[in-house]
Amino acid sequence: MGTLKLPGLIDAHVHLREPGGEHKEDITSGSAAALAGGVVLVLDMPNTYPPIVDAGTLALKRRLAEEKAVCDIGFFVGATETNPAEAAGLAWQAAGLKIYLDQTYGPLRMHNLAALLAHFCTWPADRPIAVHAEGLSAAMAIGLARIYGRRLHLCHVSRANEIALIRAAKESGAAVTCEVTPHHLLLTEADAERLGPYGGMKPPLAAEADRAALWANLDVVDCIATDHAPHTRAEKEGATPPPGVPGLETMLPLLLTAVADRRLTLERLVQLTHYAPLRIFGLPEPAECWVEVDPDARHTLGSAGLLTRCGWTPFEGMPVVGKVRRVVLRGQTVFEGQVRVQPGFGRVVVPARHEG
Numbered sequence: 001m002g003t004l005k006l007p008g009l010i011d012a013h014v015h016l017r018e019p020g021g022e023h024k025e026d027i028t029s030g031s032a033a034a035l036a037g038g039v040v041l042v043l044d045m046p047n048t049y050p051p052i053v054d055a056g057t058l059a060l061k062r063r064l065a066e067e068k069a070v071c072d073i074g075f076f077v078g079a080t081e082t083n084p085a086e087a088a089g090l091a092w093q094a095a096g097l098k099i100y101l102d103q104t105y106g107p108l109r110m111h112n113l114a115a116l117l118a119h120f121c122t123w124p125a126d127r128p129i130a131v132h133a134e135g136l137s138a139a140m141a142i143g144l145a146r147i148y149g150r151r152l153h154l155c156h157v158s159r160a161n162e163i164a165l166i167r168a169a170k171e172s173g174a175a176v177t178c179e180v181t182p183h184h185l186l187l188t189e190a191d192a193e194r195l196g197p198y199g200g201m202k203p204p205l206a207a208e209a210d211r212a213a214l215w216a217n218l219d220v221v222d223c224i225a226t227d228h229a230p231h232t233r234a235e236k237e238g239a240t241p242p243p244g245v246p247g248l249e250t251m252l253p254l255l256l257t258a259v260a261d262r263r264l265t266l267e268r269l270v271q272l273t274h275y276a277p278l279r280i281f282g283l284p285e286p287a288e289c290w291v292e293v294d295p296d297a298r299h300t301l302g303s304a305g306l307l308t309r310c311g312w313t314p315f316e317g318m319p320v321v322g323k324v325r326r327v328v329l330r331g332q333t334v335f336e337g338q339v340r341v342q343p344g345f346g347r348v349v350v351p352a353r354h355e356g
């Protein structure tokens with residue numbers, strides 16, 4: 001086969017670490033990694049320092065992105081115990097609300113029932129609430145979405161019983177969507193043992209039966225997102241390694257390899273990485289945008305040449321087929337061997353508002 005042309009990928013879950021974590025990644029390095037991976041639009045999570053939880057911090061983030069991004073970028077607003085009204089007021093400037101119901105990296109875990117209910121009551125019913133919700137928390141979040149008539153998006157689903165729950169929720173008519181990550185689709189707790197701190201993330205890598213269940217229930221999965229969460233090697237090798245792994249540059253070759261292995265169709269890949277995230281978050285289609293890949297290029301994933309500042313990958317040594325050759329956005333070549341546009345080319349993306 002010659003060159004394969006795909007719609008630019010949309011990654012609904014990344015941590016570009018700015019502000020506050022620029023030694024791990026900043027908006028320029030993270031958005032460059034996105035383009036290298038064929039990703040033209042990323043939705044960035046709010047657990048930065050400071051966290052993005054009000055008009056002032058969202059404006060700061062927006063200003064940084066407008067100066068520094070090379071791909072397009074949208075933002076989540078983080079839920080805190082005191083910001084339900086203010087967060088709801090920002091709903092049309094954000095991809096969604098993010099609520100952390102379980103242990104994660106950063107300052108935003110929600111512990112307070114009254115605040116949680118206030119968010120579900122106050123956040124606009126036609127905008128998604130994205131949750132980090134594992135196990136029992138997933139059931140609680142689905143129940144709240146059902147009670148309050150809110151749209152729920154479950155991030156990085158990783159376990160067999162969670163995907164079974166989501167299937168049942170969808171069958172019952174709940175407005176629930178979900179994402180899975182390449183690392184939960186392709187790695188297990190056996191890899192976590194082999195990788196040591198480089199295999200540590202939240203939710204953790206699971207059992208082979210969990211991994212198999214994600215594939216077996218791929219019809220229930222709405223989108224694939226990286227949860228790109230870089231940390232430096234020094235941090236990973238320190239006494240208390242923080243959870244998270246990078247993923248922007250490896251998602252597309254890994255998924256193209258799954259296509260080559262006939263575990264996924266190309267059509268489904270495009271649904272999972274382009275149309276579904278745009279639909280879930282109500283975002284406009286990127287203009288004049290595509291990715292050219294060589295679907296037959298065999299190579300081995302590794303740290304050499306990565307554009308993410310952290311400079312490593314949990315998929316080190318994994319053979320893949322399929323390589324990004326060129327990325328076009330707004331009719332302009334934004335990546336071909338290297339990033340071809342200046343910081344500031346990327347635009348801040350907000351939901352498309354349907355009047356009436």
Ligand SMILES: [Zn+2]
Nearest residue numbers: 013045227229
């Ligand atoms: Zn995350």
